Amino acid sequence: MTLSPDGDAHPCPHGSRSIGNVLSHGVAEVWNGSVIKEVRASILAGNVHDICRTSNCPHQQPNDAFSPPEAQPFLDPEFVNAFDDGWYLENNPDVRSAVDRLEFISGLEHFAKFGQAEGRAYRLISCQKEKPNLQTANALMALQEYSRGATEISSLPVDVVLQISSICNLHCVMCGHGMGTVENPRHMPLEIVDKAAPYLSAAARMIFSGMGEPLLAPGFWKVIANYGGESTVFIRANSNAHFITPEKATRIMDSGLKELSFSLDAATSEIYTRIRGGDFQKALDGAATMCAIRRQHPRKSLEIFINMTLMRENIAEAPAFVELAHRLQVDAVIFGQLLKFGDQPDWIVRRDSWWFGYSDQMLRNAPDLANRCLLEAKARADALGVKLIFLQNTHLFLEASWVEKTKADLFHASLVGGRESWIDFDREF
Numbered sequence: 001m002t003l004s005p006d007g008d009a010h011p012c013p014h015g016s017r018s019i020g021n022v023l024s025h026g027v028a029e030v031w032n033g034s035v036i037k038e039v040r041a042s043i044l045a046g047n048v049h050d051i052c053r054t055s056n057c058p059h060q061q062p063n064d065a066f067s068p069p070e071a072q073p074f075l076d077p078e079f080v081n082a083f084d085d086g087w088y089l090e091n092n093p094d095v096r097s098a099v100d101r102l103e104f105i106s107g108l109e110h111f112a113k114f115g116q117a118e119g120r121a122y123r124l125i126s127c128q129k130e131k132p133n134l135q136t137a138n139a140l141m142a143l144q145e146y147s148r149g150a151t152e153i154s155s156l157p158v159d160v161v162l163q164i165s166s167i168c169n170l171h172c173v174m175c176g177h178g179m180g181t182v183e184n185p186r187h188m189p190l191e192i193v194d195k196a197a198p199y200l201s202a203a204a205r206m207i208f209s210g211m212g213e214p215l216l217a218p219g220f221w222k223v224i225a226n227y228g229g230e231s232t233v234f235i236r237a238n239s240n241a242h243f244i245t246p247e248k249a250t251r252i253m254d255s256g257l258k259e260l261s262f263s264l265d266a267a268t269s270e271i272y273t274r275i276r277g278g279d280f281q282k283a284l285d286g287a288a289t290m291c292a293i294r295r296q297h298p299r300k301s302l303e304i305f306i307n308m309t310l311m312r313e314n315i316a317e318a319p320a321f322v323e324l325a326h327r328l329q330v331d332a333v334i335f336g337q338l339l340k341f342g343d344q345p346d347w348i349v350r351r352d353s354w355w356f357g358y359s360d361q362m363l364r365n366a367p368d369l370a371n372r373c374l375l376e377a378k379a380r381a382d383a384l385g386v387k388l389i390f391l392q393n394t395h396l397f398l399e400a401s402w403v404e405k406t407k408a409d410l411f412h413a414s415l416v417g418g419r420e421s422w423i424d425f426d427r428e429f
Contacts, residue, residue, distance in 0.1 A: 002161040005188040011039050013161045013209055015056030022195050037151040044149050056341040073112035075147040080140055082124040083108045092120060102234035102258060105139045105204040112143045135204040135232050156202040163210030164188045165217035170240055171277040173349040173356040174309060174338060176211055187217040200227050208237040215243045224255035234258050241286030249293035261305040261334060262287045267320035274354055275314060291329050307334035311361040315370055318377035326384045336391035337363045363397060367406040370397040
């Protein structure tokens with residue numbers, strides 16, 4: 001479930017329309033109302049419901065940034081009760097690592113979503129297992145209901161996206177704020193957080209998302225204080241780091257937030273100001289303060305990342321971004337690419353003598369450049385011991401075969417469109 005600042009609920013954050021408003025109808029009516037049951041039936045049948053039909057959805061169009069969804073799992077209560085979670089984790093260290101990071105709430109959840117399709121081995125046991133906690137029990141119930149094709153369900157949302165605010169102090173060129181298209185920016189009222197309380201308490205994973213800076217919103221502080229106490233609940237947030245103070249960093253460390261990623265998008269002040277329109281030093285000071293407070297705090301379960309949305313304008317700074325992460329002592333660098341939803345001719349932002357054209361800035365239009373810079377960034381990461389996380393299939397630009405295929409696709413597209421001269425594979429900024 002995705003909740004917007006005005007209380008509208010959506011099936012996902014990729015541009016779907018509202019299935020109801022929790023302020024006017026209540027969360028229970030929205031969660032099992034007639035609209036969402038129709039949406040679930042369409043998903044089970046492999047169709048796209050009108051609520052979900054949008055050009056922003058990565059699953060409704062070819063999209064380099066997303067892999068195809070996995071097949072629907074098959075689980076029955078007997079299998080769930082007999083599945084040996086400990087054996088599965090012991091024999092799949094990569095899954096154990098993911099469960100430890102709370103990406104999955106159990107080995108069984110991984111098996112149902114991925115391991116079954118991958119052909120991973122499992123073991124069944126006959127002894128009585130311990131009663132799972134609320135989040136685990138709810139996640140397993142949801143998988144079983146999905147497996148048997150239920151449209152009216154007893155389980156509560158396992159994954160919740162909270163668009164906690166659409167107010168932001170920055171105007172990033174790849175965001176609606178940079179384009180000036182965010183209407184009536186506002187924080188999510190605390191009333192919505194209160195109404196959603198029973199559903200938030202059962203969620204295994206919560207993500208703060210949306211068009212705003214979460215640390216500005218009162219709801220952000222209430223959620224991380226109220227729902228992060230369980231060791232099995234994963235809560236993550238993205239921040240621009242401008243509002244991190246020692247006091248706020250301590251509040252975060254005292255809460256249940258498990259992952260905090262700072263969106264920087266550059267390694268130098270010039271490129272940062274160009275892309276994000278903010279104060280680079282203020283962002284660095286905020287990130288450094290958060291890392292310093294974490295080193296002094298007894299809780300060690302918060303991971304801190306810095307992330308970079310890669311485009312032609314900043315890709316050359318990827319190696320320096322790795323060095324910045326090493327100096328800040330964060331846990332990892334996240335590299336992602338521009339998503340396809342902004343690939344449209346009218347997405348243009350002008351800043352003084354520089355202009356940003358979304359379509360022109362996508363990495364797919366500069367595969368050789370992306371390959372060289374990311375290989376150099378990886379080499380620096382390996383040398384410094386910095387962990388890299390690639391999102392939206394950005395890691396594919398490390399592969400020579402992928403780069404050659406991308407170049408061939410672009411060249412074919414340019415011939416079809418009659419724009420042979422539009423593509424310059426050696427272009428660098």
